[in-house]
Amino acid sequence: MSKLIYTTTLPGNGHWSLELRRGSLMTITDIEGGANVGMLFYNPRNLLERYNAPDTLKCQHTFKLERGNCLYSDMGRIFASIVEDHSANGAGNWHDTVCGTSNARSVALRWGQRDYQTDRNQWLQNGYDAFLVELAKYGLSRADMASNINWFSKVVADDAGNIHLDTGNACAGNSVSLRFEMDTLVVLHTCPHPLNNAENYPFKPVQIELGEADPVTADDYCKNFRPENQRGFQNNELYYLAAKN
Amino acid sequence: MTLKESTRNPEQAIARHQVKAGDYFLGEIKQGQTFRLVDLEGNQAADVLFYNAKDPSERYSAMDTIRHQGNLYLGAGTTLISNANNELLDIVADTCGRHDTLGGACATESNTVRYSLEKRCMHACRDSWMLAIAEHPEFGIHKRDITHNINFFMNVPVTAQGGLTFADGISAPGKYVELTAKMDIVMLISNCPQLNNPCNGYNPTPIDVIVWN
Ligand SMILES: [Zn+2]
Numbered sequence: 001m002s003k004l005i006y007t008t009t010l011p012g013n014g015h016w017s018l019e020l021r022r023g024s025l026m027t028i029t030d031i032e033g034g035a036n037v038g039m040l041f042y043n044p045r046n047l048l049e050r051y052n053a054p055d056t057l058k059c060q061h062t063f064k065l066e067r068g069n070c071l072y073s074d075m076g077r078i079f080a081s082i083v084e085d086h087s088a089n090g091a092g093n094w095h096d097t098v099c100g101t102s103n104a105r106s107v108a109l110r111w112g113q114r115d116y117q118t119d120r121n122q123w124l125q126n127g128y129d130a131f132l133v134e135l136a137k138y139g140l141s142r143a144d145m146a147s148n149i150n151w152f153s154k155v156v157a158d159d160a161g162n163i164h165l166d167t168g169n170a171c172a173g174n175s176v177s178l179r180f181e182m183d184t185l186v187v188l189h190t191c192p193h194p195l196n197n198a199e200n201y202p203f204k205p206v207q208i209e210l211g212e213a214d215p216v217t218a219d220d221y222c223k224n225f226r227p228e229n230q231r232g233f234q235n236n237e238l239y240y241l242a243a244k245n
Numbered sequence: 246m247t248l249k250e251s252t253r254n255p256e257q258a259i260a261r262h263q264v265k266a267g268d269y270f271l272g273e274i275k276q277g278q279t280f281r282l283v284d285l286e287g288n289q290a291a292d293v294l295f296y297n298a299k300d301p302s303e304r305y306s307a308m309d310t311i312r313h314q315g316n317l318y319l320g321a322g323t324t325l326i327s328n329a330n331n332e333l334l335d336i337v338a339d340t341c342g343r344h345d346t347l348g349g350a351c352a353t354e355s356n357t358v359r360y361s362l363e364k365r366c367m368h369a370c371r372d373s374w375m376l377a378i379a380e381h382p383e384f385g386i387h388k389r390d391i392t393h394n395i396n397f398f399m400n401v402p403v404t405a406q407g408g409l410t411f412a413d414g415i416s417a418p419g420k421y422v423e424l425t426a427k428m429d430i431v432m433l434i435s436n437c438p439q440l441n442n443p444c445n446g447y448n449p450t451p452i453d454v455i456v457w458n
Contacts, residue, residue, distance in 0.1 A: 048388050054349020057409050059358050063347070064407035074371075076354030094407060098317070098347060100308025105330060142328060143302035143389045157403045161317040194312055231358045 004211040012203030013123065015130035015189040017137065019044050022240070024180045025213035027084070028206050030152050033172035035204035036193040037151040038101050038127045040135075041071060041079040042185040047140060049075045053097045053147035059228045063157070065095040065149065068225035070181070070232055077239055078232045080178040081222035083213070088173035094154035095176065099163070101127030101148055102194040111201040124201050130189035138185065151176055153193040165195035179213040179222070181236050249321035251338035251423050253279065253457055260456040264291075266449030267368050267438035269377040271384065273298050274432055274456065279337065279425045282434075283453040284398045287418040288446030290437040291397040292350040292370040294390075295325065295333050298429035301386045303329045307346040307393040317403055319344040319395060325424075333430055338423035341416050345401040347409065350374070350394050351439045360441045370435035377433055384431055396437075397422050399444050413443045 010016060012035070020026065028037055043049035052074040060069055067085035070078040085093045104114060107126040114124045131145055152174055154166040192202050216223060216233075223233050255261070264270045266289070274280055282291055297303035306328040311317055313326045321339040324332050336344075352371035356364040371391065378386045398416040403409055438449050 052349065052355075054347060054393055055352070055355045055358070058348050058401075058411075059355065061409050062407060063403040063409045066407075072355070072358065074352065074354065076352070076357050098308060099312055100306065103330065141302065143387070145328065147308050147393045156405060156407070157317050158405065159402075161403070163311065163315055163317060228358050231362055234362060235354075235357060 004209055006210040007207065009205055009207050010190050011205050012190050013125040015125070015134050017134040017185065017187045019183065019185050020180045022180055022183050023213055025177060025211045026180070027175055027177040027209040028151055029175040030170070030172060031205045031207055033174070034167065034170045034202055035190065035206050036153050036196065037206055038131065038189045038191060039149045039151060040131065040146060040187040041073070042138070042140070042187070043073065044183055044185045047138060047144070047185070049073045050144065050146050051079060051149070056097065059232070060226055064154070065097055066092050068222055070222055070229050071149070072232060076232065076235045078181040078229070078236055079184045080180045082176060083179045083222060084175065084177035086175045087169055088171035089169065091169060093152065093174055093176060094169065096150040096153045096155040096193070097147060099150060099155055099194055101131060102191055103128035106194060110197070122203070125191055127189050127191040127194070130191055131187060134187045150193050155195065165193055181233070182239070246342035247321050248340055248342055249338045250340060251281065251421070253281070253423070255455050258455045258457050262454040263451050264434060264436040264454060265451045266436050266445070267373065268436055269373040270432065270434040270454055271377045271381050272432060274426045274430050276426050276428050279423055279457045281421050281423045281455040282397055283419065283421040283455065284341070284416045285418065285453055286450035287416055287420065288413070288448070289416070289450050289452055290399045290439065290444040291452050292435040292437050293395045293397060294374070294392070294433045296386060296390065296431040296433070297327065298431050301384065301390045301431065303327050303331070304390060304392065305333055305395065307395070310346065317347060319346055332427045334424040334426050336422060337425050338421070341398055341420045341422060343400050343415055344422065345396040345399040346394070347403070348396055348399065348401045348411070350435060351437060356441065364441065367440065368438045370437050370439070373435035373438070374433060386431070386433065396444070411442060411444065413446070
């Protein structure tokens with residue numbers, strides 16, 4: 001990160017949203033291990049343009065997200081590139097974008113009712129309600145909720161398509177860095193992954209660092225990760241043709 | 246993969262629509278009605294979205310369906326789940342064996358990324374959907390409601406290493422899938438016009454929609 005501007009820590013049942021400029025860098029770190037960050041992206045100039053999980057996966061012929069992958073909008077553009085992706089045990093990370101988010105019913109079934117009166121800020125918040133709260137601040141509703149990313153959550157499938165959450169790689173110190181290629185409204189929560197079967201509601205905090213990314217060079221890893229990504233970057237350049245940064 | 250044949254007779258159907266490649270179907274299916282999608286010539290992809298007829302902000306959710314069944318693929322026995330955790334439809338018969346819900350629909354914009362910038366003006370599923378909702382405002386469906394869909398007759402296997410592959414060869418002429426609606430739903434189909442990949446065998450062909458009471 002060429003310039004670090006802001007650092008914060010979010011507790012394990014939190015939600016937040018912020019608008020990031022093109023050229024920003026966001027690094028998320030799993031502080032204790034086992035964290036999950038649900039995330040959605042929107043174009044602040046046209047909120048109808050949003051993160052598209054199917055396009056992101058099929059453009060890059062992948063089921064998981066990792067370093068090199070770009071996060072596509074439904075308009076053929078790139079919100080952000082995964083420029084760094086570190087796992088504390090040395091392997092790369094593996095991030096899910098097909099399992100969606102927890103909801104009040106699924107959290108209540110596993111860990112009990114959400115109850116602010118009793119639990120105060122230790123209440124058992126769920127990802128769906130957390131997204132709804134943040135989306136409403138921008139005039140968005142459940143109709144605008146797309147398939148989200150679940151950072152740090154590894155979901156694997158067998159040959160028959162059966163899926164499970166593999167927690168073996170969910171170590172303290174895992175981090176992922178996103179370089180924003182467009183101005184982007186980021187909506188996020190730190191609620192547990194919907195396939196998390198932990199005995200107790202996992203309050204897993206994350207650190208978020210914001211700064212300025214180094215400029216994209218011709219030999220950029222993400223841009224050259226696949227020929228599709230080169231074309232995605234071209235679409236972004238076209239979008240910003242008339243704008244000066 | 247479980248194959249399950251239907252005993253329903255097309256002669257007793259109440260409606261039959263043919264949807265040509267590159268066209269859309271937008272219509273209501275009542276609770277309890279069953280419909281069949283027929284891949285008439287084989288190798289076609291039917292890109293389908295389902296909505297609660299009373300409120301399109303409630304709709305088919307790929308994520309909730311995948312999570313509910315703990316499996317990535319759709320087939321006989323799958324219940325399609327909405328984003329409000331309600332049961333929308335059951336897949337009651339299927340002679341194809343597997344249907345995709347990861348790959349999404351083709352769009353002119355994603356075509357520029359997947360194939361080349363010059364493919365911008367080739368017709369794509371999302372354009373069919375855009376025309377459908379523009380021509381039929383009475384359904385109250387807007388662009389924000391156009392989300393992560395089902396691709397009937399498509400096979401998109403995931404590998405244990407996390408790869409996504411576009412396989413082919415499961416569907417064939419006359420293969421079909423049959424669904425029963427568990428609430429009044431609106432069905433929006435784009436019969437895929439994609440010419441750039443093998444999902445249509447590079448030759449988009451018509452499908453039939455057959456509806457029974
Ligand atoms: Zn298509």
